[in-house]
Amino acid sequence: xxxxxxxxxxxxxxxxxxxxxxxxxxxxxxxxxxxxxxxxxxxxxxxxxxxxxxxxxxxxxxxxxxxxxxxxxxxxxxxxxxxxxxxxxxxxxxxxxxxxxxxxxxxxxxxxxxxxxxxxxxxxxxxxxxxxxxxxxxxxxxxxxxxxxxxxxxxxxxxxxxxxxxxxxxxxxxxxxxxxxxxxxxxxxxxxxxxxxxxxxxxxxxxxxxxxxxxxxxxxxxxxxxxxxxxxxxxxxxxxxxxxxxxxxxxxxxxxxxxxxxxxxxxxxxxxxxxxxxxxxxxxxxxxxxx
Numbered sequence: 664x665x666x667x668x669x670x671x672x673x674x675x676x677x678x679x680x681x682x683x684x685x686x687x688x689x690x691x692x693x694x695x696x697x698x699x700x701x702x703x704x705x706x707x708x709x710x711x712x713x714x715x716x717x718x719x720x721x722x723x724x725x726x727x728x729x730x731x732x733x734x735x736x737x738x739x740x741x742x743x744x745x746x747x748x749x750x751x752x753x754x755x756x757x758x759x760x761x762x763x764x765x766x767x768x769x770x771x772x773x774x775x776x777x778x779x780x781x782x783x784x785x786x787x788x789x790x791x792x793x794x795x796x797x798x799x800x801x802x803x804x805x806x807x808x809x810x811x812x813x814x815x816x817x818x819x820x821x822x823x824x825x826x827x828x829x830x831x832x833x834x835x836x837x838x839x840x841x842x843x844x845x846x847x848x849x850x851x852x853x854x855x856x857x858x859x860x861x862x863x864x865x866x867x868x869x870x871x872x873x874x875x876x877x878x879x880x881x882x883x884x885x886x887x888x889x890x891x892x893x894x895x896x897x898x899x900x901x902x903x904x905x906x907x908x909x910x911x912x913x914x915x916x917x918x919x920x921x922x923x924x925x926x927x928x929x930x931x932x933x934x935x936x937x938x939x940x941x942x943x944x945x946x947x948x949x950x951x952x953x954x
Contacts, residue, residue: 690934697927704921715928726929729907732819733888733936736908739823740830740887745879747827748834753864755835756842766839770832777829781896784825788812788897812898815905822897822906826890834879841875842868877948881941888937909933 697715699708719726751769755762772780787794788811796808811821849867858866891910894900900907900915907915909929917926 693927693930696923697931699924701923702921703917703923711924715924716932719925719928719932725904725907725912726909728904729909729912730932732906733890733908735819736823736826736890737884737887739827740883741880743827744830745834745883747831748879749838751831751835752838752842753868756839766836770836772829773832775829777892778896780825780829781893784822784828785812785897788821813902815903818898818902819906822894825897826893829893830886834883837875837879837882838872841872845871873948877945880948881945884940884944885937888933888940909936 696708698710698712700711700715701708755766755769786792788796790796790808790810790813793811795811799805799807809817812818845868849871850863853863853867889910890908891914894906894908894911895914898906900911909932913926913929913933916922916929
């Protein structure tokens, strides 16, 4: 009887141990370090309480810009990455020749490393030899050419376009899975009743995609809050810190400037902001879907 009770826990134990070692205890240690001033090398740490947090909020202009950029990135991800993913899923859910090939083509960028994507798109954005400016010049649109990654006003949006190209495949696949789980009967009944295509989407497809939508929105928001590799690979947070986000600024504070406490504080800000956004959303939408 005791063995039967313990058996599930024995199966869970390896995963639990890995979780505690890799995630839980490092997270606690990061929380501990956020209250100290430490360069990561000195044997002595100076307790500063909440000063790392107050300095970030009150006197760190780059932190404010990074927070703003994360907000812009999140909104853009929810509108464009998720929206285009849904449109592609609706198109590729129809019976058409070559749809499996197109699904693979649109999903392929998502499996690439962010650094690989960053390297490719950085070359495309090259102001003298890049594909984008060369194409604009060939079309007679020289006035539209830019140093895309060197102009503070457009650098963040230029990087986001690369992220859009890479990331749209993930919500597309999730939406496709949700669409394929919807039965045909409601559509057949709607067609018999004379419903138009937009009406079937509004009253059948969209409500039945609610569970999938919860997952897509949550994963998209989490990915947008922790974006790092593509920004670091394309701009390194520049020019003039215009593309810094919380993850990249955390890296710079921790490893470039040896401000371990400040970097830990930024990581906690990132975790708290993500939880504040995600948990109420998932709770509300899940509760609403069961009403």
